[in-house]
Amino acid sequence: MSLLxxxxxxxxxxxxxxEITAVEDISFSLEEGEILGIVGESGSGKSVTAxxxxxxxxxxxxxIVSGSxxxxxxxxxxxxxxxxxxxxxxxxxxxxxxxxxxxxPVFRIGEQIMETIRAHERLSTRALRDRAVQMLxxxxxxxxxxxxxxxxxxxxxxxxxxxxxxMALACNPRLLIADEPTTALDVTIQAQILxxxxxxxxxxxxAIMIITHNMGVVAETADRVMVMYAGRVVEEAPVxxxxxxxxxxxTRGLLDCVPSLSAAKPRLVAIxxxxxxxxxxxxxxxxxxRCGLAVPACAAAIPPLDPHGPGHRVACIRATAxxxx
Amino acid sequence: MTRPLVEAAALSKHFxxxxxxxxxxxxxxxxxxxxxxxxxxxxxxLGLVGESGCGKSTLGRLLIRLIEASDGQxxxxxxxxxxxxxxxxxxxxxxxxIIFQDPxxxxxxxxxxxxxxxxxxxxxxxxxxxxARQRVAAMLELVGLPRQAxxxxxxxxxxxxxxxxxxxRALVLRPRFIVCDEAVSALDVSVQAQIVNLLQDLxxxxxxxxxxxxxxxxxxxxxxxxxxxxxxxxxxxxxxKAAIYDAPMHPYTRALIAAVPAPHPAGRAARRAxxxxxxxxxxxALNLPPGCRFHTRCPHAMAVCRSVSPxxxxxxxxxxxxxxxxxxxxRPAATEEFAA
Amino acid sequence: xxxxxxxxxxxxxxxxxxxxxxxxxAWATLRRLFRHRLFVTGLVLFGIxxxxxxxxxxxxxxxPNRLSMRNKxxxxxxxxxxxxxxxxxxxWSRVVWGAQLSVMIGLSVVALNAVFGTLIxxxxxxxxxxxxxxxxxxxxxxxxxxxxxxxxxTAMLGPSTFNVILALGIVYIPRTARIVxxxxxxxxxxxxVQAAVAAGAGHWRILRHHILxxxxxxxIVQLSFLFAYAVLSEATxxxxxxxxxxxxxxxxxxxxxxxxxxxxxxxxxxxxxxxxMITVLGLNMLGDGLxxxxxxxxxxxx
Numbered sequence: 001m002s003l004l005x006x007x008x009x010x011x012x013x014x015x016x017x018x019e020i021t022a023v024e025d026i027s028f029s030l031e032e033g034e035i036l037g038i039v040g041e042s043g044s045g046k047s048v049t050a051x052x053x054x055x056x057x058x059x060x061x062x063x064i065v066s067g068s069x070x071x072x073x074x075x076x077x078x079x080x081x082x083x084x085x086x087x088x089x090x091x092x093x094x095x096x097x098x099x100x101x102x103x104x105p106v107f108r109i110g111e112q113i114m115e116t117i118r119a120h121e122r123l124s125t126r127a128l129r130d131r132a133v134q135m136l137x138x139x140x141x142x143x144x145x146x147x148x149x150x151x152x153x154x155x156x157x158x159x160x161x162x163x164x165x166x167m168a169l170a171c172n173p174r175l176l177i178a179d180e181p182t183t184a185l186d187v188t189i190q191a192q193i194l195x196x197x198x199x200x201x202x203x204x205x206x207a208i209m210i211i212t213h214n215m216g217v218v219a220e221t222a223d224r225v226m227v228m229y230a231g232r233v234v235e236e237a238p239v240x241x242x243x244x245x246x247x248x249x250x251t252r253g254l255l256d257c258v259p260s261l262s263a264a265k266p267r268l269v270a271i272x273x274x275x276x277x278x279x280x281x282x283x284x285x286x287x288x289x290r291c292g293l294a295v296p297a298c299a300a301a302i303p304p305l306d307p308h309g310p311g312h313r314v315a316c317i318r319a320t321a322x323x324x325x
Numbered sequence: 326m327t328r329p330l331v332e333a334a335a336l337s338k339h340f341x342x343x344x345x346x347x348x349x350x351x352x353x354x355x356x357x358x359x360x361x362x363x364x365x366x367x368x369x370x371l372g373l374v375g376e377s378g379c380g381k382s383t384l385g386r387l388l389i390r391l392i393e394a395s396d397g398q399x400x401x402x403x404x405x406x407x408x409x410x411x412x413x414x415x416x417x418x419x420x421x422x423i424i425f426q427d428p429x430x431x432x433x434x435x436x437x438x439x440x441x442x443x444x445x446x447x448x449x450x451x452x453x454x455x456x457a458r459q460r461v462a463a464m465l466e467l468v469g470l471p472r473q474a475x476x477x478x479x480x481x482x483x484x485x486x487x488x489x490x491x492x493x494r495a496l497v498l499r500p501r502f503i504v505c506d507e508a509v510s511a512l513d514v515s516v517q518a519q520i521v522n523l524l525q526d527l528x529x530x531x532x533x534x535x536x537x538x539x540x541x542x543x544x545x546x547x548x549x550x551x552x553x554x555x556x557x558x559x560x561x562x563x564x565x566k567a568a569i570y571d572a573p574m575h576p577y578t579r580a581l582i583a584a585v586p587a588p589h590p591a592g593r594a595a596r597r598a599x600x601x602x603x604x605x606x607x608x609x610a611l612n613l614p615p616g617c618r619f620h621t622r623c624p625h626a627m628a629v630c631r632s633v634s635p636x637x638x639x640x641x642x643x644x645x646x647x648x649x650x651x652x653x654x655x656r657p658a659a660t661e662e663f664a665a
Numbered sequence: 666x667x668x669x670x671x672x673x674x675x676x677x678x679x680x681x682x683x684x685x686x687x688x689x690x691a692w693a694t695l696r697r698l699f700r701h702r703l704f705v706t707g708l709v710l711f712g713i714x715x716x717x718x719x720x721x722x723x724x725x726x727x728x729p730n731r732l733s734m735r736n737k738x739x740x741x742x743x744x745x746x747x748x749x750x751x752x753x754x755x756x757w758s759r760v761v762w763g764a765q766l767s768v769m770i771g772l773s774v775v776a777l778n779a780v781f782g783t784l785i786x787x788x789x790x791x792x793x794x795x796x797x798x799x800x801x802x803x804x805x806x807x808x809x810x811x812x813x814x815x816x817x818x819t820a821m822l823g824p825s826t827f828n829v830i831l832a833l834g835i836v837y838i839p840r841t842a843r844i845v846x847x848x849x850x851x852x853x854x855x856x857x858v859q860a861a862v863a864a865g866a867g868h869w870r871i872l873r874h875h876i877l878x879x880x881x882x883x884x885i886v887q888l889s890f891l892f893a894y895a896v897l898s899e900a901t902x903x904x905x906x907x908x909x910x911x912x913x914x915x916x917x918x919x920x921x922x923x924x925x926x927x928x929x930x931x932x933x934x935x936x937x938x939x940x941x942m943i944t945v946l947g948l949n950m951l952g953d954g955l956x957x958x959x960x961x962x963x964x965x966x967x
Contacts, residue, residue, distance in 0.1 A: 016697075158606050187540065188580055191602070198597070214586065215588065216586025216588060219586060220590070240590060243589050254515065258517075258588070259544050260543060260547075270515070271515040272519070274486065275515070386859075416865075421863075422863055422864070425860065431856040431857055432857055435879060444866070444874070
């Protein structure tokens, strides 16, 4: 049994202009100790997927239209907020892009970590404090006992993200969801945080779902990659396959359009056009208007996510055609 | 390369924080840019990289006098523009422009695209007549937007399209020098490449000179001819891009490049183990370390680094760095192989 | 993924549908406003009062000051819609003409604030050098409770309609200026303002084209609440005998006169009281609606 198993999940939002589907019919699973990278640009639905799993979407306006989210055998979609709170923490924890707004500015960071633990475990204040120090040490905060009494504004961006990770890990979650954990950070700090996440996975064996728009972050961390576009999964494969033999034109475009640090490209191969707004998605394959391989048949129906080799799924009717050519 | 179009000489910008108010106390001084010497050659793209808070954005704005320098000079086309009176500055503004990072904050939401692009022309005396509108339409076409875009408002466009509008506004006066301040950083990756290509095409067509400020080292490598690296208000290394990326001299530059995620997963574990890591984070510009500003994080720091600030010195043709490790006078035997 | 280099132009051309329609963002805002229930209710309530004020000469037949001792203390209904007061004056006439005065005073105070509050706020927010001195004067004025300051000013100048407007202007302009200043300070740092500076725009142009139009939203919200305060304060002042001189029909005056007959003729004080309440309630609902729609920070929380 997979740790996390999502089947046919569709999440929609009520807006002034009617209901908009943010995530449509996505299915994937995540094993114990595995790192899954979810890649996508704005509007791809990657963050909504994470928030749906966490039960953190405000309902309304959000609504789970269909599908199931099973975590360690337990169905999460129908749970009440109170039941969900039991899952968050020891089950699934999450860290966000902006570590400043995710910490409460009026409480000391020690209190915030202890509060998280207290919600799930009955421990003496002393034990809580020890545990908090331990967590800060784990995430690489120097002289943790002293930092416990700092307020969030006294820490730098990188340290705040470390504190967020400490809070997320305080209850030994089995799954950590990291939503653009390094986007707001500088490269040297990004490298530190990614190293930390990898070390923590190796040490605790937790699964990590890392959500990012940066293919480099995926290349550094993920075991398996899922590429999303305009609310749907377009390709899913082991990390090596995604980088060596991507089949979906969008995945290839993503890999080609970023400049390389080592090899010089005379000109970037841009993906033409713009990301579709949720209300104005094209018929059939959503990438069709920007795709160099599109044929009339692409407009007819949304291509299904079909298997193409071991652990490799692609939603493109032109995927094999191109490979054969 | 030809001659320098923009030059900075001992350029500094110090902000005073705290203080102010009726009961003025002496506030702390933030040295955002602290004694920078820089030359940008006509027709080149100089990349400017560094972590947030290093002063790269402030430097860009100083060069086009969007903010006033505390000390030092800016030369444009050989002439000192630092003390230029407002009237003369205004005509100079035609020649230098800026493209901003945030495609949402850079356009006035209450103006139609046509008025946004036309505004610089109107400021410089053009009548908003049919000819002006024609020029706006041509400009929009040049940056890859339809003519109909002229009558629309910013909220109707996506991030990439807004950035095109911002570029059209910057180019409408046919400037010679453009500061691209994180101009592609906020865009989705699939759109980012379009804008990078557009900037390169425009440079070729119009003979533009760019200062390309960014924190993404890959993009900077792609677009730049030379690259300058900033750390805490100072330029620590400047060189042609091949030299910077393939043979970086300053330990900070090395760390920056090593920190960029590799574009391929192969061998990542080994890479992770071998990577030059810098510990900690950039100190605050309010409280600068003495000596070399990087010594608090530098794996090669020596005694001299803690007390003497290294000057920016040319060690190879066109390749300058501010680091004692390369100075024969200070270079210890142990780091011989590092400098080699 | 080969020949994609030439494609971006076409693709962007196709992106927004091709009909050239000049859709000002204000239209969308208006549409949202008229879908906002609170705003519409407020608009209707205040609309009734505004209509009474505007149509006063045509919807009243009696001079509001015509005495008719034979008809004093007539209860509402019958010949006298709202009844009569202790001098037999038609309460309907007096309340309607009072509405006119209230709306007129409210509008004048709002206009004074719109001009001087904006001016002071914009100058203080835009020119850092002026900020200190302007805001300290402002703070000094705001240190007094609003109504006490208004009472002080009218007591000094003497009771008259004009002086009430002046007093309320002095009381509220600092508050408006603060709000304008706050948004100007935020807008001054916007990148489109920086872009205008980089293009060589002067201060006047930047204020006129880039800052003030974008500072309008919080300003309009503030002014709609201010209208309510002004009407309420005017009633208070004339109730205290510091407003328009009796027998001028103002709601405050009517209520002050009716106070002595509260037990026998409660309508004299109740009717202008209810009218005042409807006005203030309407304006506040209107203001809440405007705030929800125009001020995005608060809209998110909604």
